[in-house]
Amino acid sequence: MIGAGPAGLTAAIALAASGIETALVSKRPGRPDHRTTALLAGSVRALDTLGVWEHCAAHAAPLAAIRIIDDTRRLLRAPEVVFHAAEIGLDAFGHNIENRHLIAALDACAARLPQLTRIEDAAEAIEIEQGFANVRLASGSALAARLLVGADGRRSLCRAAAGIVTDAFAYRQSALTVNLRHARPHDDFSTEFHTQSGPFTLVPLPGARSSLVCVVEPREAERLAGLEDGALAAEIERRSHSILGKLEIEPGRGTFPLAAETARKLGAERVVLIGEAAHVLPPIGAQGLNLGLRDAATIAELATAARRRGGDPGCAELAGRYEAARRADVTSRAVAIDLLNRSLLSDFLPVQGARGLGLYLIDRIGPLRRALMREGVEPALSGPRLMRGEPL
Ligand SMILES: Cc1cc2nc3c(=O)[nH]c(=O)nc-3n(C[C@H](O)[C@H](O)[C@H](O)COP(=O)(O)OP(=O)(O)OC[C@H]3O[C@@H](n4cnc5c(N)ncnc54)[C@H](O)[C@@H]3O)c2cc1C
Numbered sequence: 410m411i412g413a414g415p416a417g418l419t420a421a422i423a424l425a426a427s428g429i430e431t432a433l434v435s436k437r438p439g440r441p442d443h444r445t446t447a448l449l450a451g452s453v454r455a456l457d458t459l460g461v462w463e464h465c466a467a468h469a470a471p472l473a474a475i476r477i478i479d480d481t482r483r484l485l486r487a488p489e490v491v492f493h494a495a496e497i498g499l500d501a502f503g504h505n506i507e508n509r510h511l512i513a514a515l516d517a518c519a520a521r522l523p524q525l526t527r528i529e530d531a532a533e534a535i536e537i538e539q540g541f542a543n544v545r546l547a548s549g550s551a552l553a554a555r556l557l558v559g560a561d562g563r564r565s566l567c568r569a570a571a572g573i574v575t576d577a578f579a580y581r582q583s584a585l586t587v588n589l590r591h592a593r594p595h596d597d598f599s600t601e602f603h604t605q606s607g608p609f610t611l612v613p614l615p616g617a618r619s620s621l622v623c624v625v626e627p628r629e630a631e632r633l634a635g636l637e638d639g640a641l642a643a644e645i646e647r648r649s650h651s652i653l654g655k656l657e658i659e660p661g662r663g664t665f666p667l668a669a670e671t672a673r674k675l676g677a678e679r680v681v682l683i684g685e686a687a688h689v690l691p692p693i694g695a696q697g698l699n700l701g702l703r704d705a706a707t708i709a710e711l712a713t714a715a716r717r718r719g720g721d722p723g724c725a726e727l728a729g730r731y732e733a734a735r736r737a738d739v740t741s742r743a744v745a746i747d748l749l750n751r752s753l754l755s756d757f758l759p760v761q762g763a764r765g766l767g768l769y770l771i772d773r774i775g776p777l778r779r780a781l782m783r784e785g786v787e788p789a790l791s792g793p794r795l796m797r798g799e800p801l
Pocket of ligand 1 (some may be wrong): 412413414415416417434435436437438444445446447448463477529530532533561562563564565566584586622665683684685686692694695697698699700701
């Protein structure tokens with residue numbers, strides 16, 4: 410396994426916990442990650458099943474409700490819609506956690522598994538031959554594996570070694586991320602303002618804190634990121650219509666150009682791709698890592714079943730089954746996020762009308778509303794066992 414981001418760590422823990430000898434090769438992260446991740450209910454359940462969530466819980470805030478506010482100031486605007494997790498029998502749609510706490514919890518669990526060997530090194534070259542993936546490391550040593558799980562992010566060496574190409578698209582938008590303290594409580598509500606430059610989303614953190622993902626034009630993101638704390642706080646308070654009262658900026662802002670990228674194949678003989686090595690999504694609707702964790706749970710399940718049957722976990726047939734299990738989930742999320750984002754940017758009146766009507770119908774038609782909520786949180790398309798709370 411190459412890459413110890415959240416997707417790679419989760420897959421490595423799941424594989425090692427089910428008794429498969431696993432080597433996890435990864436460089437140390439270069440700079441601190443101040444971002445947060447909204448983990449949806451299925452992801453939280455999977456991490457709980459793996460014994461990771463107990464180390465996360467104190468650092469995570471529940472998302473009891475999601476509020477969508479049309480702030481486009483256009484002629485045809487959508488009504489405000491609030492989705493409550495209780496409507497589909499859940500306490501929360503998911504939980505929001507700072508990435509540093511999530512990684513620390515995964516690191517702690519990984520350290521306790523005797524079948525998991527961590528190798529702090531970079532993979533430099535990969536060759537697929539004679540039933541093995543052979544990996545040469547920067548230190549000069551080498552490894553051979555029956556199955557290579559590529560969790561090595563958007564510039565994946567594993568993907569290149571398997572000869573897999575991607576379809577990529579760069580949006581003319583960037584996301585500004587920053588964590589905030591605020592005077593008013595968030596009441597466990599995540600609030601998404603739909604603006605003409607993209608979503609502006611406030612997601613609860615424990616206490617009177619929230620994380621912000623603000624999608625704007627790249628130049629505007631740079632301008633905002635360059636403001637001193639007081640000016641940025643005032644700007645965010647204005648854009649959020651003061652719903653959280655007076656704001657204080659925490660250290661660690663980031664800007665992320667919006668991009669979408671999908672691998673044409675999710676696996677080949679000896680190699681499967683998970684997380685951002687397989688798909689990069691814009692940070693809209695909290696889907697990226699949730700998809701990555703479903704990838705991790707799926708490959709761990711397939712490889713464990715193959716091993717128990719005495720089969721080869723790296724054979725082309727298993728890669729095909731992984732592709733079949735994951736493709737629809739990946740494609741449907743990428744298309745939905747792209748459509749939502751484009752409908753906000755569009756000046757075309759019928760598009761604005763369709764978006765408004767869509768939200769109106771979702772708000773009014775109970776069964777449609779509940780079906781959408783369930784699909785958003787726990788997609789029926791892909792149901793790896795870990796997401797259902799079943800150990801492998
Ligand atoms: C602003 C923003 C907000 C987001 N919010 C959410 C959210 O709320 N919910 C959600 O689900 N998703 C969210 N995402 C998406 C989420 O952050 C990503 O999906 C996730 O971080 C990807 O994890 P990963 O493990 O696939 O890759 P990475 O975290 O990129 O990890 C890849 C790892 O591979 C290592 N590596 C790479 N090459 C090599 C090599 N040759 N040798 C050894 N190691 C190597 C790297 O060092 C790294 O450790 C957000 C993204 C952004 C940009």
